[in-house]
Amino acid sequence: MADATLFARRRSPLQDHGAALSRGAVSGPRGVTLTEIPHLAQITLRGDPGNTDFLAAVRSALGLDLPLKANTVAAAGDVSALWLGPDEWLIAGAPDSEADLTARLNAALKDQHVSVVDVTANRTVLELAGPSARAVLEKACGLDLRPREFKAGQCAQTNLARTVGILEMTQGGAWRIYVRNSFAVYLADWLLDAMAEYAIDAKF
């Protein structure tokens, strides 16, 4: 566990945006909410999936098998691994666990040609949930988001409202969007705008 004072001095991109996010929440059968999940630990892991030593070392470090199928997620406890490319994964964990995760990976992968890079501060995470969440996302994203096609445990790197993000569907059916910090306010405002119509009770 890192220094608690240091953690307290962190600032997330949407720290001042809480009121706007609450105001934008829509309840009811057409409901949709947008929240920030700040400071999730994130590590970019690069390595050769054809190398069993690599896979075994990661398994020993994280307790999970790296997903080898494109755009899928593997999870163990609060650690998950998102497939981003044939040799690239995003390891996500609980806030303030990045130092621990990095150390575990580095120790297990010593002497292998891999890359373990802490990118915790690179992105924040937005969560879009509720019955209208998919409809909101369809305004921003060209992927096939139908439940048959994009299920829990899947992820994708994609364009979202002309920014880029990593989209993940959680086991609870919510959408997580990993977005670069610099775009976070823009994207949150974009999604809030897209959510606004679901709060309007109008027949047309």
Place this chain on the structure above:
Amino acid sequence: MTGFRLAQGGRIDRSRPLSFTFAGRAYRGFAGDTLASALIANDALLVGRSFKYHRPRGIYAAGAEEPNALMQLGVGERTEPNARATQVELYDGLTANAVNAWPSLEWDLGALTGLASGLFVAGFYYKTFMWPPAFWNKVYEPAIRRMAGLGTAPREADPDLYDKVHVHADVLVAGGGPAGLAAALAAAQAGADVLIADEQAELGGSLLSARATLDGWLRATLEELRGMPNVRLLPRTTVFGYYDQNYLCLLERRTDHLGPAAPAGISRQRLWHVRARQVVLATGAHERPLVFAGNDRPGVMLAGAVSTYINRYAVVPGKRAVVFTTNDGGYRTALDLAAAGAQVLAVVDPRPESAGDLPAQAHAQGIEILNGHAVVAASGGKRLDSVSVAKLGGGAARGVVCDLLAVSGGWSPVVHLFSQSQGKLRWDEAKHCFVPGTVTQAQRSAGAANGSFALGAALAEGFAAGAEAAKDAGFGGWRAPEPPEVDDPREAPPLALWQVPGAEGRGKAFVDFQNDVTASDLKLAAREGFESVEHLKRYTTTGMATDQGKTSNVNALAILSDATGRSIPATGTTTFRAPYTPVTYGAMAGRDRGDRLDPIRVTPIHPWHVARGAVFEDVGQWKRPWYYPQGGEDMHAAVRREAKAVRTSLGVLDASTLGKIDVRGPDAAEFLDRIYTNGFRKLGTGRCRYGLMCRDDGMVFDDGVTTRLADDHFFMTTTTGGAARVLEWLEEWLQTEWPHMKVYLTSVTEQWATVSFAGPRAGDVLRELSPALAVDEESFPFLSMREGVVAGLPARIFRISFTGEASYEVNVPSHHGLALWQAVMAAGEKHGITPYGTEAMHVLRAEKGFIIVGQETDGTVTPLDLGMDWIVSKQKDFLGKRSFARPDTSRADRKQLVGLLPADPAEVLPEGAQLVWDAAESPIRMVGHVTSSYWSPNLGRGFALALVKGGRDHHGKTILAPLAGKTVEARIVAPNFLDEGGKPLHG
């Protein structure tokens, strides 16, 4: 009074009367009316003037193909031009005007052009307005535009919301008529996700226009479709574009039909981007006009439209009607007219006999049938008053007094989307129309769109197409339900009659109503050699109006084929292009307006900049502080103050936007050696080096400082704007050319916030914030990096400089960026720390002669042009090296980077100013241009960087910048305005 509303029937809601105005007069209609049907009910058939001759024109059709009834809807910021009255749903308070009625609908000057119409033949623009040339822009074109008119665009910003969605479907059905509904039902029952779109408010298509409807089936089908979770019904939605890989665009008019009652916060229109596994085109057919003299008189209408008005809207467009038809369909209109109480004076049928069931019914009702006859002329002014009917092959014409002529020249399948999808059309000799031929995408056509005009056949095709589409989308094993029982009348073959013989000399016979193109225009064009249908179209403008020739194209090319003695298929068609009907710019823009025009990127320190009143500059998508004005300062004053503070005391810059790439692996050093023009293998751990990258053509591509963190680990920085393309460039080489190299790249641009403080007091601040760090010259030399703690935050501290002053760039994880900035501001307060923006940064680096990629370079500049040979390695190979051996990159007269000092110290040259040796020369030879130019508070004068041909050989010479109103003299100097110690060089 001729047009009238029936007391009962139709699909209008008589309990909901609506008021509207047209051309300034108030009218009443009902919910369920279109603007066109309501106008007919008010006997206001005259809706505009024609484009060229200003002839009175009336409502002609009942759908998207309408060429005449073009409306200017609404007023002020919400006004919309060129809406087809036949597609505008009536709402309470609607205001409409004719787009083309200058100076008024009832009486206009433009009609005089009709008397001088010899001027307006095919190609008249090219022939008439050629001389004198200067007159085109100033006199002819404005006058023609004013008279022709195509409505008025609003001048104000659009107050309405528009948005876009992206959806995927297993089966997209375009068209909600009988075939489309059948297809949707079959596909949905098979389990496919179905999206069915129809341009009308009510689904049903032709079923809504017929008397003998399948009302029960329609209701049951709609109810079933609405109840299915895998079906999305989109009424008021036009599939307007069909692109590659079954990608289609749809325009949904969500609240247009509510007018002022539209709810706030709901998008008025929505653009749908749809990717469909399978597409069913059930887009119906358009009826064709017949070509005879005066065929454009108000009161001449398409027969199918007349039936639609009667059966769907309960309005009868005339009381004394003649039907002129080449096929059995026209008889249905005769029967509809008779049933509605109009007097049907005759059905004029050029076929020698009428053997079908419908003619028999008409005959049984006592309607006179004139076989072997044709209408050769229609006459009347603002309203049809009579037609001349003559026997084909000669004989005297007889006049028939009437106020309505319903015409049918046959039907053309709506093959627009099919053709847009790159499908090839086939001419059907029996049906006299183009039908879908070779299919090129995952798609099928059904019903009238496929040339199957009879209802029973259309339904059967629809069910089959839906089931097959579902099967091909992965939902097989389902048998489509049986189509409902339909008792289609027996029909005799139609006749092709492209132009009525015996009409010549009786007046203008129009083919393209909207662009006022006549049959004789087309023939003239053919005689003049415009034999290709593409040439004919452009020369005569036929088919080029906003209706895209929906009623005119087939007639036009048939007349051309006749004039050139070729068959219709040999003549060919012009290209169908999206959009099928016009799409508003608002819908295309969607929410991408104002602040959403482009994504906005901000650094973690952004809130501080905002609070401090910074003025921002767009650098790519980033908002970077440009300068921080204080107490009413203008930009120049603020930049002077900021640039001065850095040289004399202390300035601080948010450099978080710099691109950052983590480079790791045993081959990392070798990789960087190949990428940069200078060497990195020998760089010590903890040391930094400025590097330059070229593309393979040898031109400067990006630059930045790279630091060795460990033997196999580097931290690269790039320009702010180049971050993404540098990473792509590096990955491209790694993945495609050097896949054996063991290197991994990770973008960490946003992992790190960068606070750069510079100036004589910079070391003091670092010492205060990082007491444990040895900051002396020996322990922490220039171009090195230390990891440490700054203001209590774990940090990487780089001693590098882009200003020429002592300078530290401190990187912390970006969630600590604002905390670091605040700590630096607090520690620097006693030194008068001055936040500076990108403009002061530019001044400072230019004083030092440091380039900015993209400002001093433009993709045509080599390192040698910049005088940076010192950074180009002679020992090793690197990307771009071989290009330096090309003769062109070693020309002596290439543009080279120089400094400029204007003769007048107060002068600041404009960036981009062209430079010449001799301003009196003619033509004047340009030898260079200014790339950067500022007023320097440190030099006390204006100065510039420039690229000048052979510039390095001309140091000390005077060059000229001819500007508007004056010519500025400047002396060429070396591009560094400071001495080695950072002091200004004077003189």
